[in-house]
Amino acid sequence: MNQWENNIRKVTPYVPGEQPQENDIIKLNTNENPYPPSPKVYERHRTMEVDRFSLYPDPSASELVEKLEEYYGLEKGQVFVGVGSDDVLSLAFLTFFNSKKPILFPDVTYSFYPVWAEVYRIPYECPPLDENFRIIPKDYERENGGVVIANPNAPTSLGMSISEIEKILLANQDVIVIIDEAYVDFGGETVLPLLDRFENLLIVRTYSKSRSMAGMRIGFAMGNKRLIQAMTDVKESINSYTMTMESICLGAASLEDEEYFQNNLRKIIDTRAYTEKELEKRGFFVLNSQTNFLFARHREMSGQFLFEELRKRKIFVRHFQTERIREYLRITIGTKEQMEKMLAALDEIMCESC
Ligand code: PMP
Numbered sequence: 001m002n003q004w005e006n007n008i009r010k011v012t013p014y015v016p017g018e019q020p021q022e023n024d025i026i027k028l029n030t031n032e033n034p035y036p037p038s039p040k041v042y043e044r045h046r047t048m049e050v051d052r053f054s055l056y057p058d059p060s061a062s063e064l065v066e067k068l069e070e071y072y073g074l075e076k077g078q079v080f081v082g083v084g085s086d087d088v089l090s091l092a093f094l095t096f097f098n099s100k101k102p103i104l105f106p107d108v109t110y111s112f113y114p115v116w117a118e119v120y121r122i123p124y125e126c127p128p129l130d131e132n133f134r135i136i137p138k139d140y141e142r143e144n145g146g147v148v149i150a151n152p153n154a155p156t157s158l159g160m161s162i163s164e165i166e167k168i169l170l171a172n173q174d175v176i177v178i179i180d181e182a183y184v185d186f187g188g189e190t191v192l193p194l195l196d197r198f199e200n201l202l203i204v205r206t207y208s209k210s211r212s213m214a215g216m217r218i219g220f221a222m223g224n225k226r227l228i229q230a231m232t233d234v235k236e237s238i239n240s241y242t243m244t245m246e247s248i249c250l251g252a253a254s255l256e257d258e259e260y261f262q263n264n265l266r267k268i269i270d271t272r273a274y275t276e277k278e279l280e281k282r283g284f285f286v287l288n289s290q291t292n293f294l295f296a297r298h299r300e301m302s303g304q305f306l307f308e309e310l311r312k313r314k315i316f317v318r319h320f321q322t323e324r325i326r327e328y329l330r331i332t333i334g335t336k337e338q339m340e341k342m343l344a345a346l347d348e349i350m351c352e353s354c
Contacts, residue, residue, distance in 0.1 A: 014115040017318050026341055028332040029316040031154075031183075031293050033212035035267065035335075037250075038260045041213070044253035048246065057245040059236075064243065067252040068220055072192065077225040080232060081251075083242050085182055085206035085219030088231075089148075090116050092202055092221060095234045096176035097122045101145035103175075106135055108324055110150050110180065129156070129324075133287065133295075137164050141171040150180040152188040155320065155330040157289035159188040166191075169198045176227070178202045183291035185210035185265055186272075192222070199224040209292055210265060211254050218243070218251045268292050268333050275331070275339045282346055297327040301353070309349040315342050 017030035036042075061081045068079045082088035093116040097103050102123040105113045109126075117124040127139035133156040140147055147168060152159035169177055169191075181203055184190050194201055202223040208214035221231065235242065243251075254261075272294065276286045279296050286296040297303060303326055307319035318330040333339070 009119070011119050012115070014112045018316060020316065022314075024314060026315045026334065026338050028293075028334050028338065028342065029318045029330075030214075031209055031291070031330075031332045032214045033209060033264070033268070033292065034333070034338060035212055035264050037212045038254050038257040040253045040257045040260075041250050044250055045246075048249065052245060056241050057243060057248060059240045061243045061248045064218075064248045064251045065220075067255050068222075071255050072222060074195075074222060075225070077228055078195075078222055080221040080223075080228045080235075081243055081248075082219050082221075082235070083247075084208060084214075084217040085180070085204050086112060087217075087242065088204050088219040088221050089113075089178070089180065091231055091235055091238075092176075092178055092204065093117065093122060094120050095231050096178075096202070096227075097146045099145035099175070101143060103146040103148065104140055104142075104144045105148040106153065108133065108153075108156060108322070109148075110154050110182075111320075113148055129153075133158055135160055135164075137167045137171075140168045144172070144175060146175045147172050147177045148180065149178070150182065151191070152183045152186075152290040154183065154291065155293070155295055155318065155325065155328070157183075157287050157291045157293055157295045157330075159184075159290035162189045162191055162194065166194060169194065169201060173198070173200060176200050176202055178204060180204045182206045183209060183293075186292045187269060187290040195222065195224075199226070202227055207251060207254065211261070212264065213251070213254060216247045216250055218247050271336050271339055272333045274336065275333060275343070278339075278343050279346075282343070282350065293330050293332045295325075295328050295330050297329070301350070303327040303329055305353075306346070306349065310342070310345055313345045313348070315345050317342075 064081055065079050069076060102125040104125055107126040107128045130136055177200055179191050181190055191203060202221050204221050207218035272289060276294060279286050283299050284296045285299060286294055298306060303319055306329060310317055
């Protein structure tokens with residue numbers, strides 16, 4: 001082995017869901033939104049001045065930041081934006097988790113958390129969810145270097161109430177508590193009302209799910225001005241220009257159309273209720289989702305088998321090999337038509353195997 005090999009930072013990367021490039025696939029594996037972005041985004045895109053691409057973008061992304069502050073009723077300096085919430089979360093780990101004590105997040109949660117912890121060499125511990133895949137607030141009352149909770153949680157789809165999270169915040173006033181609200185718009189309970197009371201609370205959100213803009217890579221954090229400033233200082237020590245001109249102005253445009261946004265959410269929530277019922281009729285046990293996906297296992301057929309059979313029929317869902325959730329499928333809510341095709345495929349699979 002060459003000596004330089006010793007100096008390489010060795011990491012096991014996060015593995016995202018597949019992004020197949022063919023067009024005839026029903027893609028229910030990465031929790032994208034099946035509907036297009038707001039018409040306001042199209043309008044703004046048409047008027048973009050390509051000539052300006054020769055200049056650097058605004059490093060503080062002020063148009064987007066100010067629109068978000070206004071939309072959420074926050075003060076200037078309470079919003080931080082980044083390249084998807086992955087970028088925002090990664091920077092938050094780097095900025096806030098610098099004690100020698102382990103940070104805490106559940107054993108079944110967004111599988112990027114342990115990857116950031118490893119890459120930044122942050123010790124961590126993972127309290128197990130209970131047997132119903134619920135987070136146990138008491139488990140977060142021990143000494144730690146920080147707490148990260150996805151609410152609603154992924155891939156379980158289950159949300160916690162604001163009062164349960166308040167318990168976690170009350171027990172953890174000396175560390176930063178990150179609440180990842182990637183899926184909250186689909187029926188979760190936001191902790192935004194707690195922002196004034198807890199200066200150590202950081203809420204992270206994304207445009208990738210409810211705003212139909214995964215391809216634009218826009219995420220943001222909301223919190224106390226000192227937290228936002230600390231993240232900004234770290235970001236500006238790494239890369240001044242993270243957001244492109246397009247993501248700044250199209251992200252701002254998306255906020256101008258509340259009616260379109262709410263309609264879009266309603267359609268997904270309705271399709272979720274329909275799909276849940278239909279899956280139950282077919283022998284699935286389905287968790288009570290507050291997200292744009294369902295987490296379900298069949299009472300007789302294995303998760304791996306169903307995943308592979310659906311894949312053969314060009315229907316991609318997500319399946320995890322992790323011990324506790326091996327029998328489950330995570331199914332993104334697509335259009336009603338896509339869900340009908342998925343259900344028809346399941347009928348075919350079940351018919352063939354009986
Ligand atoms: N948090 C959670 C819980 C997620 O499931 C995802 C999506 N993979 C993200 C954050 C990151 O989303 P994005 O980087 O697209 O904003």
